Amino acid sequence: MELDFGPAVRDFRQELRDWLADHLVGEFAEHRGVGGPTDGAAWEVRLAWDRELSAGNWLGVGWPREYGGRGLGLVEEIVFEYEYARANAPYRATVNALDLLGPMLLKAGTETQRKRFLPPILGVEELWGQGFSEPGAGSDLASVRTRAALDGDQWVVDGQKVWTSFGLHADWLYVLTRTDPDSRRHKGLTMLLVPARQPGVEIRPIRNLAGQDEFAEVFLSGARTGADMVVGEVGEGWRTAMATLGIERGTTLLPQQLGFEREAEALIELARRRGALDDPMLRGRIVDAWISVRIMRTTNLRTIGELTAGRTPGAQATTAKLYASTRHQRLGHLAMELAGPAGQIVGEDYGLDTRQRSFLLSLAETIYGGSSEIQRNIIGEQLLGLPKEPRP
Amino acid sequence: MDLTFSEEQDELRKVVRSFLGKYSGEPDVRRLADDPRGYDLVVWRRMAAELGLQGLAVPEEYGGSGFGYVELGIVFEEAGRALLGGPYFATVALAAEALLRCDDERARADLLPGIAAGSTVATLALTEDGGRWDERGIGLTATGGPDGWRLTGAKTYVPDGHLADLLLVAARTPSGISLLAVDAGAPGMVRTPLATLDQTRKQARVEFTDTPARLLGTEGTAWPVLERTLATASVLLAAEQAGGAAAALDAAVGYARIRVQYGRAIGSFQGIKHKCADMLVEIESARSAAYGGLWALEAGDETEIAVAAALAQTFCSEAFTKVAGDNIQVHGGIGFTWEHPAHLYFKRAKSSEVLLGTPSYHRELLATRLGI
Numbered sequence: 001m002e003l004d005f006g007p008a009v010r011d012f013r014q015e016l017r018d019w020l021a022d023h024l025v026g027e028f029a030e031h032r033g034v035g036g037p038t039d040g041a042a043w044e045v046r047l048a049w050d051r052e053l054s055a056g057n058w059l060g061v062g063w064p065r066e067y068g069g070r071g072l073g074l075v076e077e078i079v080f081e082y083e084y085a086r087a088n089a090p091y092r093a094t095v096n097a098l099d100l101l102g103p104m105l106l107k108a109g110t111e112t113q114r115k116r117f118l119p120p121i122l123g124v125e126e127l128w129g130q131g132f133s134e135p136g137a138g139s140d141l142a143s144v145r146t147r148a149a150l151d152g153d154q155w156v157v158d159g160q161k162v163w164t165s166f167g168l169h170a171d172w173l174y175v176l177t178r179t180d181p182d183s184r185r186h187k188g189l190t191m192l193l194v195p196a197r198q199p200g201v202e203i204r205p206i207r208n209l210a211g212q213d214e215f216a217e218v219f220l221s222g223a224r225t226g227a228d229m230v231v232g233e234v235g236e237g238w239r240t241a242m243a244t245l246g247i248e249r250g251t252t253l254l255p256q257q258l259g260f261e262r263e264a265e266a267l268i269e270l271a272r273r274r275g276a277l278d279d280p281m282l283r284g285r286i287v288d289a290w291i292s293v294r295i296m297r298t299t300n301l302r303t304i305g306e307l308t309a310g311r312t313p314g315a316q317a318t319t320a321k322l323y324a325s326t327r328h329q330r331l332g333h334l335a336m337e338l339a340g341p342a343g344q345i346v347g348e349d350y351g352l353d354t355r356q357r358s359f360l361l362s363l364a365e366t367i368y369g370g371s372s373e374i375q376r377n378i379i380g381e382q383l384l385g386l387p388k389e390p391r392p
Numbered sequence: 393m394d395l396t397f398s399e400e401q402d403e404l405r406k407v408v409r410s411f412l413g414k415y416s417g418e419p420d421v422r423r424l425a426d427d428p429r430g431y432d433l434v435v436w437r438r439m440a441a442e443l444g445l446q447g448l449a450v451p452e453e454y455g456g457s458g459f460g461y462v463e464l465g466i467v468f469e470e471a472g473r474a475l476l477g478g479p480y481f482a483t484v485a486l487a488a489e490a491l492l493r494c495d496d497e498r499a500r501a502d503l504l505p506g507i508a509a510g511s512t513v514a515t516l517a518l519t520e521d522g523g524r525w526d527e528r529g530i531g532l533t534a535t536g537g538p539d540g541w542r543l544t545g546a547k548t549y550v551p552d553g554h555l556a557d558l559l560l561v562a563a564r565t566p567s568g569i570s571l572l573a574v575d576a577g578a579p580g581m582v583r584t585p586l587a588t589l590d591q592t593r594k595q596a597r598v599e600f601t602d603t604p605a606r607l608l609g610t611e612g613t614a615w616p617v618l619e620r621t622l623a624t625a626s627v628l629l630a631a632e633q634a635g636g637a638a639a640a641l642d643a644a645v646g647y648a649r650i651r652v653q654y655g656r657a658i659g660s661f662q663g664i665k666h667k668c669a670d671m672l673v674e675i676e677s678a679r680s681a682a683y684g685g686l687w688a689l690e691a692g693d694e695t696e697i698a699v700a701a702a703l704a705q706t707f708c709s710e711a712f713t714k715v716a717g718d719n720i721q722v723h724g725g726i727g728f729t730w731e732h733p734a735h736l737y738f739k740r741a742k743s744s745e746v747l748l749g750t751p752s753y754h755r756e757l758l759a760t761r762l763g764i
Contacts, residue, residue, distance in 0.1 A: 268764055277764060284752070287759050291681075291703050298395070298680040305396035316676040323673050373662075379672055380665035384645045387660040 005075045005308070012072070013079050019056055020087045028052065028090065033259065033354060035091025039361055040214030043169065046093040051124045059098060060122045063106065067118035075308050078254065085255030088262065096166045097121045097128040101174050104191075104244040108232040113193070117172075129170030129196065129203075131161040131218055132241060138163070139374040141176065141241060142186040146220060148177035150227060155179075155192055157200070157223040163368075167203050167216030170196040175220070176237050189237035193229040200224060210360045211350040253320060254304065257296040260328050263358060264293045267335045276338055285334055292327035296320070315383050322375045325365035332359035395687060397466070405466045411443060412474035418733050424477040425591035425736070429555055431478025439480070440510025446484055447508025450492070454504035461624070461689035465631040465682065472635030475736055477592045479513045479552035481632070485625040486551065487514030490560050493617045494571055495609040503558060503573065514558040517547035517598055518618065525622065525749040527569060527615050534563035534572055534605065541572055541607050543600040551747070553596030554585040561605065567612030572605035579603065590743035592736060620694075623701035626748050627685030630704035633712035633744050634678040640712075640719040640737045641671045647723055664722060671715045678711040695761075702758035709751045712741040 024032070028049050034042045053059050062077040063069025070076070092098065102121055105114050120126040137143035146159025157177055164173070173194045180188030196203065200223030205213035232240035268277075268286060276282045303317040335355050336343050346352055352360070366372040380386040397405075415435045424430050439445045449464040450456025464484070471480060488507050491500055506512030522529050532545030543563055553559065559574045574581060580603040586595045609617070645668055648659030658664045681704045688700040716738040720727035727734040745751060758764075 271764075283759060283764065284755055286764060287706075287755050287762075290762065290764070291707055291758070294684070294703060295677050295680045295707065298684040299676065301395040302680060302683065309396055311396065314676075315672060316680065319673040319676040322669075323677050373666070376666040376669035377662070379669035380659070383672060384641075384659075384668055386645065386648055386665050386668060387657045389660050389662065389665075390656060 005079065009075055009079055012076055013083060016058070016080060016083050017087075019058070020083065020089065023052055023056065024087055024089055031090045032088040033090070033262070035093070036256075036259075036358075036361055039091065039210070039357065040168075040212045041357070042090070043093060046090045047124065047169075049090050050092055050094045053092070054122060054124045059094070059124070060102065060118075063102065063118065063122070067114055068122040069118075078304055078308070081255045082258070085258035088259075093166075093169075094121065094124055094127065096130055100130060100244050101128050104174070104231060104240060107243055108191075108240050110228070112228065113231065117193070126171045127166060127169045129164045129167040129173045129216070129218070131164050131167075131173045131175035131194075133161065133163045135160060135162050139371050142189075142238070144176050144178055144189055146175065146177050147181060148175075148179050148190060148192055149181075150179075151224075153227045154224045155194075155227060155229065157192065157194060157220045157225065159220050161218040161220070162206070164203070164216045164218045165214070167196075167218055168205050168213065170203070172196055173201070173218065174231070176241050179234055179237075183235075186238035188235050189241075190234050191231040191237040191240040192225055193231065194220070194223055194225040198223060208361075209363070210352060210357055253296075253324065254300045257293065257300060257324060259358075260296065260324070260331065261293045263331060263335065263355075264289050266355070267331065267338060270335070270338050274338060274340070282338070289327075289331045289334055292323075292331065296324045296327070299323070315379075318375075318379060318383060321369065322372055322379070325362070325372065328365060329362045332362045335359060395683070397462070401463060401466055404463055405470060407443065408445070408467050408470040409473070411439070412470055412476060416471075416474040416476045418736075421475045421477060421592060421733075421736060428585055428594070429478075430552070430592070430594040436478060436513075437510050440508070444508075445480070446488075446510050447504075449484075450488055450504055450508045454500055455508040456504070461627070462683075462686045465628060465686040468628045468631040469635035469638075469682070472632035472637075472740075473639040475592050475636065475639070475740055477594075479515065479556065479594075481593075481625075481629070482515035482551040482553075482556065483507055483513055485628040486516035486621065487556075487558065487560050489624045490516055490571065490617065490621040491608070493620050495613065495617070499573065499606070499608045506558075512557045513552065513555060514560065515550055515552050515556040516618075516621070517550045517553060517559050517561045518622075519549045520546060521548055523549065523746075525753065527619075530562050530564050530569055532561065532563045532600065534561075534565045534570055534607070536565070536607070536611070539604075541605045543572060543574065543603045543605050546597065546599045548597040549586070549595050550598050552594050553598045554583045554594065555596075559598065560608070561600070562614065562618055563605075565611050569613075569615040569618065570611050571608045571614035571617060573608055574600070574603060574605045578605070588743065590739040592740055593743050593747070620697075622748060623697050624689060626701040626705040626754070627682065627689055627697075629744060629748055630678070630682040630685055630701075630708035633708040633741070634675060634682045636737055636740055636744070637671075637675045637678055637708075637712045637715040640716045640734070641668065641675055643734065643737075644668055644671065644719045644722040658722075667718055667722060671718050674711040674715050678708045681707040681711075698761045699758065702754045702761060705748060705754040706751050706758060709741075709745040709754070713738070713745055716741040 031042050031045050035046055060069035061072050061080045065071040148155045148157045173196050175192050175194050177190050177192050179190040200221050202219040203216050205216050207213050271277050271286055299316045299320045303313045306313045336359050444457050447456030448459050452458040535542050557576045561572050563570055580601040582599045584597045588595055648664050651658050685700040685704040688696045720734045723734055726732050
């Protein structure tokens, strides 16, 4: 199935395809498909690739021109993500700032903040880490305890963040803090932009189960940032954070799931080589894996269709994550089973192949961005209108 | 390519839902389940006269309104939601589609206008005692002679076969599989209604002894026509299944919101809430499977249609049964009673699973079509 949005977009698509064909070569081509939302592999190469993309003016396709973007629309952004995934280019090292912080600043930031921060994001000159989760506040962000207080014209921040995506490389952090010490739950939170390279900030890597240190824990002890570094209103950080997380839908899921389709194709190929297609039980599971990725795609196209038509996406936009994460894990188990004992052998320094990496990292998909249990609560309460659990 | 519904299509859904809400409520469904005919003639005629549902996707030249498969899919989704009984599926998804696909302009001009007008109830007789939906399952023979074609043999599990005015019969002739039309009053045809688990969808066994029939198209060329008809019907059935599943979830959620246990609504317990959430995930995925089929039909890419249809039938069959079963669980003991409608959906789900071939059959079809 091809996305087709008419002649103007067809030109854009062709330009992009040509550019990718010319530039996705050499070391970049060798790192096709490398990286992922929880995968820090080949960081330097991917960073260089992002700079290549930046030089081609391909970062921020939908961002306004005044901040260095292309000033195009949602449709072009979708086409970009789709073609990018089709080319299987390396996972972008700057995806965090591009997909979360940038849209947040465009939506809720001040003009000064946009002018200050957006161009260096697109130029890959400043890298960002996300500081939402805490040891006591994972899925339950309303339990955030990191405190910030005004001291003259500066905020002073104390606390600890964890699972900070891209934290190790961050020049700046966007941090959800509690600015009203007497506040409870999601009231009294404030979104702050905090320089990462200062004495009050210590960043330590966390090694994930695939052996990589993509995310980090961040210790803030008297870290300082300017009073003008609040995104949105003081005390309204919850709303700012939620608006940011809401942006993740559809456009970011589509490319990820094109990767899943590629894995399904590889799985079928492997099964064919190993003669597993003659086994009726395996055959049925393989077909089900294929069905899963096809359904993910159609679900996404429904959401994208609604977004581009200016409509509010339907329930499928919310159920898509739970379905995709669960089914992708099942696909991973099947791929490992088909690989047999040889699939258990890793390279030097716990070097993983694509299948092993994807299988292990898929375990995080039912945790990050709101765990499956949280997703079920959201679906039950917000989409189906079921009553909330009483809070003690 | 537009993978969303237009305002007009949303409007069609509203109109159909409101109509079926009036005429296919639970009392109607139960009454018709007990009625051997299984449908209200008055409602059937209003479906045709007021909404044009029988001829929705029939081209205007044959008396229909010439809408596409997406519109038709919306109607089937709503029909599934309302557990619409009677010969709508047999007439529209099977018979009208087979006529549209067969290479016989005269037959189309003769037979489709009656279907579109609601004056002809029609069906497709394909399965035999072996219960198969493939070419090799067809054993009934048709013999050509100077005074026309004659059928001898038996068909069974024929949807609404006991009451159809027109039966399209798949038969074997010396040159292969052929499609023949038989009128209700044809001599040598004996029709016996079958007692079925799902009483909302009637089936019959039909025996033919030297029964005169009209050959449609060219002798021996009908299998591709039938295969394509089954693909379309599979997608429309998938839409119906998605609609039925959505109604089952609505019932579960409605109950979980008001039923109090241990001092609070059971829907506030994660055990129930998460089950309902999983039901919605199944339903939205089933919708994607069914809509993907509808869009493929609309686009007319034959390879894609074959794949999308088998996918839709595999997934939606299992999803509807799962969700309809979960609905009974959410309702607890009351959901297990004859008086509660939950079993009507569960039984419809189970009968739909085998109506056009089992999920395993469609899974294998899909594997073959994908070259797996």
